[in-house]
Amino acid sequence: MHSRASLNWSRTQCSNGSWKLVYFVTCLGFLQKKSKFCKAICNGLNFDMDIPAFSLPRTSVWSSIYISSYKSYDIDIAVSSLPFIHTPPTTKKMAETRIRFGILGCANIARKVSRAMLLSPNTTISAIGSRSLEKATAFATENHFPESTKKYGSYEAVLDDPDVDAVYVPLPTSLHLRWAVLAAEKKKHVLLEKPVALNVGELDKILEACESSGVQFMDATMWMHHPRTAKMKEVLSDPQRFGHLKSVHSTFSYVGEGDFLKNDIRVNPNLDALGVLGDAGWYSIRAILWAYGYELPKTVTAFGDPEYNESGVILSCGASLNWKEDGKVATFYCSFLSNLSMDITALGTKGNLRVHDFVIPFNENVGPFYTVANSRWAELSLGCEPEPSEFKITTVLPQEALMVQEFGRLVQGIRCGEAKPEKKWPTLSRKTQAVIDAVVASINIGFKPVDVVY
């Protein structure tokens, strides 16, 4: 008699002390936004609200309940107690407009992104393929895919499915060229995991295939789609409070657990030969380009001490980037051997900006960042003012769902004949990859400066 329910919600405390809840109820790709005021919001599960009427098939399997900004609980709910009103809308219009994803492979990251496809109001999952049909079937079940999802024992079958509009490709990087090109040739829009390719040459083949087929290309760099990212860009663009950018430093590091450093795909020279540079470094390089308005640096100089595993795959590295203009510089450091860090520090002539969880916010619903402008020493330099201010940017949908939603929106536009593929996204991928290539080249020639070719 118990099933599980998924509520994604955010809360705001009102001036009178009561709480406003905004919550999304999702199942099988269907999503409703609700809000409610109540006096108290969390007393175990007996919070001060009735679960209101919403569309919910009684037999669904739901994933979890997220309560408050800071904790998530995984709790059974008596579905029988929920006041069901009607089943999800399946009108022709909804069915037509929702973009249907096919997923190639059962990578771990696909769990998160498939959840996002179900959270996003304009997408759904219609197929998953793996080299093993059993694996695909189990993955679909474990991740609460719609019952209608087709499970295939090959990637090709997904690409041949006429009910698939777009594919998400979380395969190891070495396989991107083959499968992304084939997907584009089969007229499937391509959401491609990063790093998008082993080098710009490979990426160009993928992008050419997408352009030739008129399909949308986007890499799965989720943080680009968090509303915080746009807000931070506003700060960087403010001539009065930031001035112009002079220096950026970004890090992304985390410790691979267990036998990660030996056996994970990300350190396998045959699967992800770029190692930490392609995995974590990708984000920091993108962050630097993002901060500099995607103006490419002139040269890249790798730091002298990369670390490698026994197979020769990079586990930690960094580089300095030079624009040869106005003293503009940037540095990044990425590592599988240092505790989690996800920092951007951007220094401008009039202000600066810091963020410490830019890749994946510590908390799914709130992204903080810190800025200060026009700092001044206090009298006798006994201190300085003002202190940095914290900004918290809330989001109801997590950044990966916003990414999927944006991808879906672009694909919808193309399908309706209202738009051409958005060229911004392949351009950003290619610029990021070009810097990665330069870092690799600099390492290969002994940490000397390398021109960035684009």
Place this chain on the structure above:
Amino acid sequence: MHSRASLNWSRTQCSNGSWKLVYFVTCLGFLQKKSKFCKAICNGLNFDMDIPAFSLPRTSVWSSIYISSYKSYDIDIAVSSLPFIHTPPTTKKMAETRIRFGILGCANIARKVSRAMLLSPNTTISAIGSRSLEKATAFATENHFPESTKKYGSYEAVLDDPDVDAVYVPLPTSLHLRWAVLAAEKKKHVLLEKPVALNVGELDKILEACESSGVQFMDATMWMHHPRTAKMKEVLSDPQRFGHLKSVHSTFSYVGEGDFLKNDIRVNPNLDALGVLGDAGWYSIRAILWAYGYELPKTVTAFGDPEYNESGVILSCGASLNWKEDGKVATFYCSFLSNLSMDITALGTKGNLRVHDFVIPFNENVGPFYTVANSRWAELSLGCEPEPSEFKITTVLPQEALMVQEFGRLVQGIRCGEAKPEKKWPTLSRKTQAVIDAVVASINIGFKPVDVVY
């Protein structure tokens, strides 16, 4: 009928809600530490405490009042309402043990450090010399030096004064060699502003003179003496919560106001030829060495885009430092052209540490820093835990007074015949200068790696 009073205090809230105040009352080098419990601590100036009896000459000019951790007020107090009991102690013992400073020159920074000499309980000011007697006299008055302070129209006269135990040398760097050596030869202990010299060769002459005369040498890197620095070192040294250090990034930048970039001493090639590298870069290089337990890097590679003023003095630059062992790296960036930043980000195998005001705390009485350990991705990598924690380290005496106090303590030990000069401080100065020299050398040979010579 009104004069001004200086109270430096910190507060702690007790479990019963009342507050414990610890405050220092200072004037003319005399300092008393007091504490008091009271129910409420701040209601404008009518806080819930009587200003208690303390030693205070009725005619003194006081500087300011600092209330709470976050705000400073500059307020007149009716001195006539203060319950004066007696005048400052001038017993023979006090007079003998208090270290008497002579100050060479009227640099701006000397205002802050002379205040520190008066705040520190074991030091005082007995002389100031300038090339202009009028300037020295005005400086002594403006900065509330003891009335007994001797004012001289030359630096030599300070060095020849038998009532001067130690000299503080805030002169431009080009003058350090001459005056620090002469001071040491005159058996004066030397507190020397940074950068200590134009290069290690000059510094060695200073250090040799100090060693030969048996006097203490210390550079005026104030943040080394903040209790936060020791606490942060504890964090970095914790094998369970930090692991071992892999990467450090440090910045120190601020915007020189007015005609700073053309006319300030710090960008005058004849006075401070190292420019921002010697001024701001000094701190970041020291921070990196501090974090790495003062193990020198093997090589230094300057970033490719330094900026210069019209006189060829560096206004912004940076470098990467390599230990050629265990992937240990560091980077720093310093600038007179970017808004204030004073960051250290240290990444260890199990934790990390961040501080954003390491050079001069935003607030004189509280130094915050941020750490996190053993971070883990949440389920589905929807977030990560734990979030960084803030630590706030309070100090009653500001860091520059703690510096002066420590210098005074070392000098007292030498004067009593109980101790030899502490070699730690000249060693740290020399290591910092050695890295600066390597950065200069790397810039001069086109941003190639340079071995650090020590």
